Amino acid sequence: MARTPRTFSAWAGAVILLILMIGIGLLVRREPAVSQPIAFNHLKHTQELGLDCVFCHTYVETGAHPGLPDADTCSLCHRAPLGESEEAAKLSQLIADGEPLRFNKLFRLPDHVFYTHRRHVGIAELDCTICHGEISETEIPPERPLVEISMSFCLDCHLEQEETVDCNACHR
Ligand code: HEC
Ligand code: HEC
Ligand code: HEC
Ligand code: HEC
Ligand code: HEC
Numbered sequence: 001m002a003r004t005p006r007t008f009s010a011w012a013g014a015v016i017l018l019i020l021m022i023g024i025g026l027l028v029r030r031e032p033a034v035s036q037p038i039a040f041n042h043l044k045h046t047q048e049l050g051l052d053c054v055f056c057h058t059y060v061e062t063g064a065h066p067g068l069p070d071a072d073t074c075s076l077c078h079r080a081p082l083g084e085s086e087e088a089a090k091l092s093q094l095i096a097d098g099e100p101l102r103f104n105k106l107f108r109l110p111d112h113v114f115y116t117h118r119r120h121v122g123i124a125e126l127d128c129t130i131c132h133g134e135i136s137e138t139e140i141p142p143e144r145p146l147v148e149i150s151m152s153f154c155l156d157c158h159l160e161q162e163e164t165v166d167c168n169a170c171h172r
Contacts (some may be wrong), residue, residue: 031143031144031145032145033117034104034105034106034141034142034143034144035104036103036104036141037094037101037102037103037142038075038087038090038091038101038103039087039140039141040140040141041138041139041140042135042136042137042138042139043136043137043138043139044139045111046136047136047137053128053136055065055073056068056069056073057069057115060117060121060122061118061121061122062118062122063116063117063118064114064115064116064118065116065117066117068102068103068105069086069103070100070101070102071099071100071101072093072133074091074095074101075095078091078092079092079095079096080092080097103141106141106142106144106145107131107132107145107149109149113170113171114169114170114171114172115154115170119151129156130147131147131149132145132146132147133146133147134146154170
């Protein structure tokens with residue numbers, strides 16, 4: 001089979017286009033990694049110690065935003081050093097120094113989207129794992145959301161459960 005210059009350049013063009021598309025795709029889709037001040041361990045606190053989600057995410061049943069815990073919540077147990085881990089020691093030191101502890105948000109929606117936990121967790125009693133995956137089994141904070149929450153992710157369930165698909169319900 002003779003390879004004419006024309007088919008070759010078409011082939012090369014296709015390869016270059018593919019590489020460009022993957023490159024742009026990675027640049028656009030790849031969300032920046034989220035880092036946290038303390039390597040919190042969900043598995044230990046929720047599965048082993050049996051703490052309820054609402055213990056640290058106070059408004060998960062009543063508000064739009066569940067909230068993330070601050071040093072006051074952790075200091076209920078970590079005021080005095082607990083266990084052998086370096087991270088726990090770092091936490092107790094931070095509490096002793098009276099420094100603020102601010103965790104960074106991992107899951108987030110653009111500002112033009114309205115979403116409330118009160119309706120989904122407080123009223124519809126949906127399981128956290130539907131939208132957050134197995135975060136309660138993580139031993140270190142995830143750097144990226146475990147579930148990609150897109151518009152179609154929301155719409156699929158709303159269609160299935162005959163909930164609203166009115167643009168203005170979610171975009172206010
Ligand atoms: C109800 C008590 C309690 C609360 C509240 C609590 N912890 Fe803990 N935490 C523990 C216990 C018990 C351990 C296990 C200590 C050990 O290693 O034996 C622990 C362990 C840890 C460790 C070490 C984890 C590891 O991988 O070994 C870190 C880090 C930690 N906690 C961070 C936090 C942070 C941050 C908060 C607040 C958001 C918090 N804890 C709230 C009781 C608590
Ligand atoms: C002792 C406190 C504590 C308890 C109990 C706890 N969490 Fe968390 N949670 C945290 C901390 C600290 C972070 C931020 C660091 C991280 O991601 O590990 C966090 C982050 C999260 C996030 C990511 C939030 C964001 O910024 O988008 C989700 C989702 C979450 N937790 C779900 C749960 C669920 C589900 C449960 C119950 C099964 C639970 N958590 C119980 C302390 C807690
Ligand atoms: C139907 C989907 C859905 C369910 C179910 C759900 N969440 Fe969320 N959660 C989200 C979305 C979307 C965000 C990001 C919201 C934003 O950016 O305003 C979020 C954000 C969070 C945050 C970040 C902190 C904050 O104040 O924004 C925490 C913590 C959290 N959820 C915990 C939970 C816990 C715990 C449960 C179960 C009791 C749960 N969520 C159930 C969709 C869900
Ligand atoms: C797994 C199913 C499920 C998913 C996923 C889901 N929802 Fe819902 N949503 C519901 C249910 C069920 C209700 C009705 C709750 C009630 O009875 O108050 C609801 C209600 C709502 C309402 C209130 C509508 C009204 O009548 O005013 C809004 C807004 C909303 N959802 C936005 C979202 C957004 C934004 C997302 C994605 C981030 C999302 N939902 C994902 C099941 C879901
Ligand atoms: C159940 C909730 C829900 C409904 C209903 C909904 N949207 Fe969205 N929409 C979202 C979410 C969540 C995002 C953000 C997606 C992301 O961050 O990737 C979004 C994003 C968008 C965007 C930004 C582009 C994009 O894809 O991210 C546009 C434009 C948009 N929606 C238009 C609409 C229109 C028009 C309607 C009505 C036909 C509608 N939406 C109905 C939840 C909804």
